[in-house]
Amino acid sequence: MIEGISIYEILTLSSIVFFIGVYGFFTRENLITVLMSIELILNASAINFVIINTYLYPDFLQGAVFSIFIIAMAAAETALAIAIIINLYKLVASVEVKDTERLKY
Amino acid sequence: MDFSYTILIPLIPLALFVILGLFSKKIPASISGWMGSIGLGVTFVLSYYAAYQYYLNGKLNGVYQPFIYKYNWLNFTDKLHIDMGVLIDPISVMMLVVVSTISFMVNLYSIGYMKGDDGFTRFFAYLALFSFSMFGLVLSTNLFQIYIFWELVGASSFLLIGYYYTKPSAVSAAKKAFIVTRFADFGFLVGILIIGYYTGTWDFQELNNPEGSVITNWAATSFMGLSVITWALILIFMGGAGKSAMLPFHIWLPDAMEGPTPVSALIHAATMVVAGVYLVARLFPMYYFVEDGFALQVVAYVGAISSLFAAIIALTQNDIKRVLAFSTMSQIGYMMLALGVSGYHGHDGLGFMASMFHLFTHAMFKGLLFLAAGSVIHAIHSNYLQDMGGLRKYLPITHITFLIAALSISGVPLFAGFFSKDEILAAAYENNMLIYISSVFVAGLTAFYMFRLYFGIFWGKEKEYEHTPHESPMSMTIPMMFLAFMSIAGGYIHFSKYISPDHMPFEAHLNYYLAAIASTVGLIGIVLAFIFYKKENNLSERFSHAFGVFYKWTYNKFYFDEIYLFVTKKIIFGLVATPAAWFDKNVVDASMIGIGNVTESFSEKIKGMQSGKFQDYAMGFISGGVVIAIVVFYLWIN
Numbered sequence: 001m002i003e004g005i006s007i008y009e010i011l012t013l014s015s016i017v018f019f020i021g022v023y024g025f026f027t028r029e030n031l032i033t034v035l036m037s038i039e040l041i042l043n044a045s046a047i048n049f050v051i052i053n054t055y056l057y058p059d060f061l062q063g064a065v066f067s068i069f070i071i072a073m074a075a076a077e078t079a080l081a082i083a084i085i086i087n088l089y090k091l092v093a094s095v096e097v098k099d100t101e102r103l104k105y
Numbered sequence: 106m107d108f109s110y111t112i113l114i115p116l117i118p119l120a121l122f123v124i125l126g127l128f129s130k131k132i133p134a135s136i137s138g139w140m141g142s143i144g145l146g147v148t149f150v151l152s153y154y155a156a157y158q159y160y161l162n163g164k165l166n167g168v169y170q171p172f173i174y175k176y177n178w179l180n181f182t183d184k185l186h187i188d189m190g191v192l193i194d195p196i197s198v199m200m201l202v203v204v205s206t207i208s209f210m211v212n213l214y215s216i217g218y219m220k221g222d223d224g225f226t227r228f229f230a231y232l233a234l235f236s237f238s239m240f241g242l243v244l245s246t247n248l249f250q251i252y253i254f255w256e257l258v259g260a261s262s263f264l265l266i267g268y269y270y271t272k273p274s275a276v277s278a279a280k281k282a283f284i285v286t287r288f289a290d291f292g293f294l295v296g297i298l299i300i301g302y303y304t305g306t307w308d309f310q311e312l313n314n315p316e317g318s319v320i321t322n323w324a325a326t327s328f329m330g331l332s333v334i335t336w337a338l339i340l341i342f343m344g345g346a347g348k349s350a351m352l353p354f355h356i357w358l359p360d361a362m363e364g365p366t367p368v369s370a371l372i373h374a375a376t377m378v379v380a381g382v383y384l385v386a387r388l389f390p391m392y393y394f395v396e397d398g399f400a401l402q403v404v405a406y407v408g409a410i411s412s413l414f415a416a417i418i419a420l421t422q423n424d425i426k427r428v429l430a431f432s433t434m435s436q437i438g439y440m441m442l443a444l445g446v447s448g449y450h451g452h453d454g455l456g457f458m459a460s461m462f463h464l465f466t467h468a469m470f471k472g473l474l475f476l477a478a479g480s481v482i483h484a485i486h487s488n489y490l491q492d493m494g495g496l497r498k499y500l501p502i503t504h505i506t507f508l509i510a511a512l513s514i515s516g517v518p519l520f521a522g523f524f525s526k527d528e529i530l531a532a533a534y535e536n537n538m539l540i541y542i543s544s545v546f547v548a549g550l551t552a553f554y555m556f557r558l559y560f561g562i563f564w565g566k567e568k569e570y571e572h573t574p575h576e577s578p579m580s581m582t583i584p585m586m587f588l589a590f591m592s593i594a595g596g597y598i599h600f601s602k603y604i605s606p607d608h609m610p611f612e613a614h615l616n617y618y619l620a621a622i623a624s625t626v627g628l629i630g631i632v633l634a635f636i637f638y639k640k641e642n643n644l645s646e647r648f649s650h651a652f653g654v655f656y657k658w659t660y661n662k663f664y665f666d667e668i669y670l671f672v673t674k675k676i677i678f679g680l681v682a683t684p685a686a687w688f689d690k691n692v693v694d695a696s697m698i699g700i701g702n703v704t705e706s707f708s709e710k711i712k713g714m715q716s717g718k719f720q721d722y723a724m725g726f727i728s729g730g731v732v733i734a735i736v737v738f739y740l741w742i743n
Contacts, residue, residue, distance in 0.1 A: 022727065026720055034720075097720060104717025 010051045018044035031085050031095045038081075039074060046070045106162055108172045108193045111155050114148045114201060115240035118208075118233040121145075125230035134225040138216035141229035145209040145236060152198075152205035159198045160603050169195050169608040171310065175246045184305045190246040192309065195604045196386055196461055200243040203468045204376050206591070208236045210584035211371040214476055217580035218367055218483060228268060232371070235261035239376050243383065248297050248307040248341075251384065255293070255348070258377050259286050265372060266364040278360035285357040289347020296340030303333050313390040315449070315607075323395040331396065338392055338400035342385060342407075349381030350434045351441060352411040356665055358434055362426040362488075366479030369426060374433050374475050375468035382440040382464055389457060389606050393449045405445020409540045412438025414663070416550040420557070421649070421660040423490045425478050428558055429471070432514070435547060436467050442544065443529040446536035447606065454606040455613055456536070459528030462600040466521040469595050470513040473588035477507040480581055481562055484574035490558070495567035499574040502582045504563050506589040511559045513592040515552035516627040518620070521596030527620045528600075534619055548623050552630030560638035 017040055024037030046067040053063020085095055092099045121144040125137055132140070163169050175190020212232060219228055238257035245251035260283075267279030301307055303326055304319045312319050323334045345351075350358035361373050372378070385392060385404055392401040412435045419431035440460045447456025480503040481496060482488055497504040513520035516527070526548060533541040576582070601613035637648075649656040658664065 026724060097718060100719070101717035104715050 007051060007055050010047065014044045014047040014051070017047065029097055031088070031097060031100075034097065035078065035081050035085070039078070042070055042074045106158065106172070108155060108159070108191070109174050110151065111191050111193060111201070111244065112174065114151050114155075114205070115237050115244065117144050117148050118236035118240065121233035122230050122237060125226055125233060129224075129226040129230055132226050134220075137226040137229050138212075138219075141233055142209065142212040142216065144233065145205070145212045148236070148240070149205040149209040152201040155193070156198050156202050159193060159195075163193075163195075164610075167609060169603075169610075171608075173246055173310070181301075182305075185301055185307070187249045187307065188247055189250055191244045192246040193244075195608060196383070197243050199461060199465060199604060200383060201240070203379075203465055204236070204239050204243060207371055207375040207468055207472045208232070208239075210472065210476070210588055211367045214370075214479070214581050214584040215365075215367040217578040218479055219365065220578075224268065228265075228365070231261055231264045231268070232368075235265065235372060235377070239380075242380060245309075247309060248300060248312075251387070252290075252293065252297055255344070255380065255384075256290065258372075258380065259283065259290070259348070262286075262361070262372050262377055265368040266361045268365055268368065269363070272363070275363040278357075278363040282357040282361050285354055286347045289354045290344045292340040292347075293344025296337040296344065299333055299337035299340070303337075309387060313388065315390050315394060320391060320394045331399065334391070335396045335400050338388065338395060339403055341388065342381075342400060342404055345381030345384040346407060347381070348384075349378050349437045349441070350411075351381065351407050351438065352414055353665070355411065355415065355434050356669060359422075359427045359430045359662070362424070362430050366426065366475060366482060369430070370472045370475030370479065373430065375472040378433060378437060379440065379464050379468070382437060382444065382460060385441070385444050386457065386461060389444065389447075390449065392444075393447070393606070401445050401447075403445075405442050405537065405540060408438045408441025408443075408445055409543050410438070411435070412442065412547050413543050414438075416547045416554070417659055418662050419554045420550065421656065424488045425481070425490055425493075425558055425562065426475070426488055428554060429474055429478060432474075432551065432554065433471055435551065436463070436471065436514070439526070439529055439544065439547070440464050440467070442540055443532055446532050446540060448536075449606045451605075451607075451609070451611050452613070454611065455528060455601075456532035457606045458601050458604050458613065459525060459532050461604045462598075463522075463525035463529055465598075465600070466513070466525040466592070466595045469588050469591040470510040470522055473506055473510040473585060473592055474514070476581070476585050476588065477503050477510065480577045480585065481507075483577055483581070485570055490561045492568055493562045494565040495563070496574060497563040500563075500576050502576055502585065506582075506585040507559060507563070509589045510592050511555040513596075515555055515631060516548055516623055517552075517631075518624050519593070519596075521592050521594070523620070523624065524596035524615070525600075527615060527623055528613060530623050531616045531619050534616075545623060545626055549626040549630040552627040553634050556631045556634030557638050560634060564639055 021037045021040030021042075021044060024040065025034055028034045028037060049063040049067045049070070051063075053060065053066075057063075088100065089095055121141060125132065125140065129137075159169075159172075163172075172193040173190060175188040175192075177186055178189045179187040181187075212229070215228065215232065219225055222228065235258060238254050238261055242251055242254035242258060245254060263279050263283040266282050267276050269275045297307065300312070304312065306312060306319070311317055314320065319334075323332050326333045328336055343354075347354040358373060358378070362369055364373070392398065392404065415431040415434035415438060419428050419435065422428045422431065440463050443456045443460035443463065445456070447454055447458075447460070480500065481493065484496070484500055484503075485492060487493070509520070513522035516523045530541060530544055530548070533544050599613075602610045605611055652659075661667075
């Protein structure tokens with residue numbers, strides 16, 4: 001239990017973060033900001049894990065451990081994505097989404 | 106007695122074919138020719154040994170016994186099966202001798218004739234393939250085995266006619282020969298299937314047994330007024346007529362002369378073209394007993410008409426190989442008619458014996474005529490009679506051997522052809538007067554056109570030659586001399602002691618009365634040819650003018666080729682093939698193309714979905730997920 005803050009407020013926060021991430025993922029032109037949006041989505045789910053664990057099973061730590069895993073995975077995924085973006089930049093001299101359309105029909 | 110070694114006779118040429126064919130690039134020409142000749146030489150010795158052993162000791166109680174070595178190859182039903190094996194009986198042994206002699210001689214001859222040719226080794230490989238197939242055909246124990254080898258000789262004939270494959274005329278001749286014989290073989294196959302269906306056996310021993318169930322039950326099933334077995338025999342004879350160039354399937358034989366001359370000697374004079382005669386002889390008891398020999402009557406008349414027809418055409422042709430081709434057709438017609446007029450028991454089997462006798466002597470002298478013609482062509486590089494004349498000085502050996510062969514085929518007494526032709530005429534005289542008269546007339550025509558060739562080539566005015574013609578090398582003249590010897594000595598073999606329909610020897614005597622008529626007619630032919638062609642004169646032109654239209658018809662071979670062209674081009678291609686092609690193109694193909702077009706235009710419409718932007722794909726994914734979530738939620742709350 002966190003003093004003065006109910007679960008609804010925290011879930012509202014995580015939902016807002018999630019949808020900001022989704023919105024950014026769909027609308028950003030720059031691949032780096034798209035990547036940042038993905039981080040937001042992951043963070044929203046990490047918050048959910050922690051808060052639901054705290055409210056439902058206060059004596060256990062699985063949710064917190066899971067959020068650690070999510071952070072590690074996010075770091076690895078970011079490294080990979082940055083590597084891809086750098087190679088893409090070498091190839092087309094741009095990190096804009098509109099320049100990555102070569103695999104269309 | 107053991108004849109199992111005869112299996113080697115076909116297997117040696119097969120091995121030769123495989124070796125020469127696989128390594129044709131590696132084996133030098135100097136070796137391959139001798140390899141072929143030595144291999145065929147071994148089969149030659151084996152065949153003569155087999156003949157010696159069989160004719161001397163093959164009798165049991167005065168009847169020649171068949172020796173059969175076979176193994177079961179394919180089983181259709183309990184009764185009906187295809188065997189592969191070797192059948193040794195009087196006619197197969199006689200054919201072994203003929204085929205091995207001519208094969209061996211032609212192989213030797215080809216070493217000289219084909220010298221310097223690019224495909225030298227390939228040529229010998231094909232010759233070996235042909236010899237293998239022909240030996241297999243001769244030794245077959247059942248109808249299906251004979252059919253397999255029958256097609257194999259057809260295929261090797263195709264390969265050898267088209268040997269000069271860069272020459273369009275040779276290619277089309279090969280194609281023509283293959284298609285025409287293949288068409289006739291279709292009848293053969295149907296005949297075989299009818300026999301298999303109605304009698305349940307293909308084995309020659311069972312089919313040919315005069316007391317056996319096949320012959321005694323011929324009337325069991327009938328179709329359109331004739332027994333089905335008779336129909337089958339007529340269809341089988343259709344296959345034989347195709348291979349043996351009988352009317353109306355003869356059109357391929359003159360064109361087949363596009364092949365190298367040794368091939369013409371081996372395949373289109375001596376061995377393959379008599380396969381049809383051999384086939385009828387092989388099934389002779391069936392032909393004779395079923396429906397009182399109705400099918401045999403067909404054989405007789407087809408043979409008689411073909412022999413007359415071909416002899417008339419041969420009078421007017423100018424290509425020496427084509428004259429010989431028509432002469433071959435005419436002589437094979439003789440053999441067919443001799444089979445056709447033959448009886449079965451004892452002395453009645455004279456026609457059968459005469460046919461085989463003539464097959465033997467004809468192989469020798471016609472093979473020789475072709476080899477001699479090849480020698481002439483080799484010397485002056487032309488096939489046409491107009492380009493020849495006065496060659497006797499330059500080609501003495503060719504001249505003498507050609508003369509011997511020409512005398513033999515003309516039926517001049519003391520030469521081999523005289524004896525065999527006399528037996529045929531005697532058989533015809535005893536059975537069918539009409540056929541006899543036509544045969545005697547053909548004998549006169551034969552003598553005339555052969556001596557027309559002889560005088561045209563070796564006498565008459567000398568023509569301008571590019572270089573002085575010279576006699577062929579030893580490898581070519583020795584086979585010619587051997588065959589010349591056989592063209593005389595072959596006639597003194599007493600065939601009736603060895604070959605008869607019922608395998609029992611009988612005594613055949615020369616009928617002096619008939620022999621005198623035949624040889625007089627032959628001599629008249631020779632004398633006429635002497636008057637016409639010995640010296641340059643215009644008698645022949647005057648005669649051809651006198652005959653007018655008839656001459657023109659004959660010169661154009663009675664327009665048979667044109668009739669076939671009309672039937673195939675106008676009727677089959679024009680009335681059947683063109684509408685079928687239209688249907689195929691505008692209905693079958695068009696519907697398939699239509700399906701393709703519809704799919705393509707539809708995909709053109711929707712391909713924008715694949716925009717290449719990952720955000721679009723993610724949008725699709727998320728929207729799908731949302732829809733599924735809503736549905737699940739909706740179902741859950743209900």
